[in-house]
Amino acid sequence: MRSIIFAFVVVALSVSGCRKKPDPVVPLTPIDTGGINVNDGHLQIVFENMVGSQPLQLNGPSYTNEAGNAFTVSAYKYYISNIKLWRADSTYFTETESYHLINEGLASSKSFLMHDVPLDDYTAITFMIGVDYDRNTTGAQTGALDPANAMFWDWNTGYIMAKIEGTSPGIPSGISFHMGGFEGKDAVMRIVTLQFPEDAKVNGIKTPGVHIKSDVLEWFKTPNLINFNTNNIITSAGPEAAKMADNYADMFTVSHVEN
């Protein structure tokens, strides 16, 4: 417990630490591009949600998890927050108001532009799956964090950091995994760092795109094998949610960088 609290403090310190470290700011001088669309300091992140090697289709085909249970998916959403972009020299850029809700059911939510990114080459990305402690405890929020997005528990306040809902044969109520809990040992936020296969070049001329895949099957695979016959619903914080967060902590990979 103590080590987890400590880990949490370290994460918190590093998040607040990076705010203080001034980013080397490269002045953005207008470049004559002869009519080409100039996007100074933009980088696009694109999320591609997969089931194994297949693109996820909501209310579509039947998939099979590691335990052999058939299932379909009707909703798939998760928060990505506190994004950092790393440079080769281990300095980084921190996105401000860095809260994004990726919703498979809403095409426009699956990619977003990062603004005011200093012109440079970037080698890796760090983000949190979920919403940090601060925004869970400081009252009314807006944008991606608006409780109208139905990713908020109102009876035991806090964000649902990620959710999957769907059906599975023989389970009349279907499957429903709502990952929440931001305090103590059962907190479900997970920090992910992904290296880029090639540098993303933010050069003020063409906006690079970083394509990140998430694999739904990872939710149910390792280290904790989930069998829907015994575990098909999680709707509150606790050890079950924390275990599933350990599972999906490694569900992301960078498929490619488009320069």
Next chain:
Amino acid sequence: MKKARTEKTGMLRKAMILVTGIFLFVAACRKDPSITGGDIVNGEEDITFVVPQGWPAPIYNFQNNTLSNEGFELGRKLFYETRLSRDNSTSCGTCHQAFAAFAHADHGVSHGIDNRLGTRNSPPIFNLNWHPSFFWDGGVNHIESQPINPIQNPLEMDETIDNVVNKLKGDETYKAMFKNAFGDETVNSQRIFKALAQFMGMMVSANAKYDKYKRGEAGGEMTATELRGLNVFTNKCADCHKEPLFSDFSMRNNGLPSTAVNDSGRGHITHAIADLYKFKVPSLRNLKYTYPYMHDGRFTTLQQVLDYYTTSAHNSGTVDPLIGANGIALSAQDKGDLIEFLNTLNDESFVKDKRFHEVQ
């Protein structure tokens, strides 16, 4: 780390105050004079939050939510707005009535939309800025996040946040009020909740006879009976019902036998056996107006409450050691004195404060 954080927030607050100051100045120039919210508007009397003498620092001091007359007036209108419910029938004020110190007079459990009954008693609303958590089970961690539940709860207002925003954003009066309060006409849930927090956070009840007694003011002369009652209270009740707020806001089991509803209280939130049947210690201010009592409104008189406390408490394993299996020892005289004392906690000026009433 904690210190650094406070300093940071302190600086932030200073910057914010400056910004808001400028902003208010600008907003004031643009204010639409046709919008009147009630008695105290338009700079006649500024809404200011004052911590009563001798009270601890509040937990919520309108951090990130700069208090203003316009914000307060918007919150007041929203509090009495029936469009916050699915069929436009029920407002916050339906279950939190001014004359009942913002509890629901004479209702054991809440009575929502379509006459649907909840399982818990509507608590009164005052001195919320000192509460570390909200609801009987402490499940809500912030005053601004509190209204989300009643709006969405099928047994209360049964509406979606999106619908509420859509209903209000087409309304000219609201557009102007949001602009006056927040600088532009945007209606969103964050602004709704911040305005409601300004209104509810301003509800401070600190002007009962007891308060005058403590401050040594005229009208605070206690009778011998009341003073005996205070003495009993200090010995038998004050550990949980801590002065001056008359609650330490902890979660405790005072030994009430569970009913058919079997409300597990705090246990519902933490799933811990040690938390079963624990409820947030309620304030004892304004009891004259807030009956019936307890989380499910099972008692209608203070005599019943005290008679309960002196019978053996129902031992469900989590009964507070301060009460124990035998209840609290009180003589008939003690009970009479206690009731007299509890009556000195009724703050008539609070329930009559027109600033908190619906604009007619």
